[in-house]
Amino acid sequence: MQSLKKEIRITINNLTVSYYDEGPDDAPVVIFIHGFPFNKSMWNKQVEALKDDYRVIAYDVRGHGNSDAGNDDFTIDLFVSDLLRFMDELGIVKTVLCGLSMGGYITLNAVEKHPWRFEALILSDTNCIADSTESKEKRITAIENIRENGVEKYADDSIKNLFAPESFIAKKVEIAAAREMIVNTSKNSLYRTLLALSGRKETCTELSEIKVPVLIMVGEKDTITPPAAARLMHEKIKGSILHIIGQAGHLSNMENPLEFNGQLKKFLTSVYSKKIKPAGKMENHSKSETTFNPEPGKHQPKPKGQNRGETLSYEDADKDLNSKILKITMTIMDQYPELSKYIEEMPVTIPNEKNPDVTLSNLKTYYESLSLMLNKYKTEHPSIEN
Ligand code: MLT
DSSP states (O other): OOOOSOEEEEEETTEEEEEEEESOTTSOEEEEEOOTTOOGGGGHHHHHHHTTTSEEEEEOOTTSTTSOOOSSOOOHHHHHHHHHHHHHHTTOOSEEEEEETHHHHHHHHHHHHOGGGEEEEEEESOOSSOOOHHHHHHHHHHHHHHHHHOHHHHHHHHHHHHSOTTHHHHOHHHHHHHHHHHHTSOHHHHHHHHHHHHTOOOOGGGGGGOOSOEEEEEETTOSSSOHHHHHHHHHHSTTOEEEEETTOOSOHHHHOHHHHHHHHHHHHHHHHHHOOOOTTOOOOOOGGGOSOOOOOOTTSOOOSOSSOOSSGGGHHHHHHHHHHHHHHHHHHHHHOGGGHHHHTTSOOOSOOSSOOOOOHHHHHHHHHHHHHHHHHHHHHOGGGOO
């Protein structure tokens, strides 16, 4: 699909990741993860729809689009660890995550392992069950078919199942775009991802642990991850919202962007309007709450850190403090989760209505409070160390 968006590439641990990063740097972040075997361009219409109000990021999962494949065996766990490294590299502490199908599998596994990194989830045309024996066999057959008959034939066969019947008449551009994404995926990545999908674990039993707002969407005619699969997740995720998208099959965001984006926007608005920012919680803030909005260099990753200083001359110090804060927050969340509740009680350091300015001094106070708390805890609990 033709894209007017600026593609950015960063290399993280020798793996180049290609992504779009649109919208204000300091707005709440929404990250989109595509399905198999597509790429970030499947989210073009969502990026366009959200970029005035959110920092919208869509990246290519390894081996897809313009991201490197690397040498490791593909697994959903590997894709999750890529996502987390990508977020760390961009200085994104917390984000809303939206995944379609395989992107949803990655989302569900990511929230299971790193719940505190996600503000809210959108699960689109996905499911929580693992592959049945029959599905696994189909994946092996697909690999054999690609080997024998090539990717073009695989793309033509796949397209038949991806779209709702009416889309074959009304959505020819989207169908051509989906086909192009499939044929542009290397055979090697197709094989490796098919094996990753077939080996994925179920996540249904963990859904009751999800504590963030969740919107579940599914095309009414999705035959790959049907509405019944969405209902099952909806029953298990307390407080989740389920929306069935009309005139859509498996690629509901492309087939009916109007309805999809409408639900997405409504959900995001509710997530952010309900959020009362607790003092000192590291999170993104809206454009109106800051005065610093540096113009990122062309085709360069945006600077790390989300809480900006007031003037450009503060940039380096601001970045340094943000990176320290990110590091210590991650240490607490990963190694001392029992302390995470105190993070929210730290002094006010990010802008809100009462305190509209972020200053280096605020950030410094925040960092020092975190360090103090962690060091005190380690001293009082020497046995936990290591
Ligand atoms: C996808 O769209 O990501 C795939 O249909 C997922 C799958 O095959 O399980």
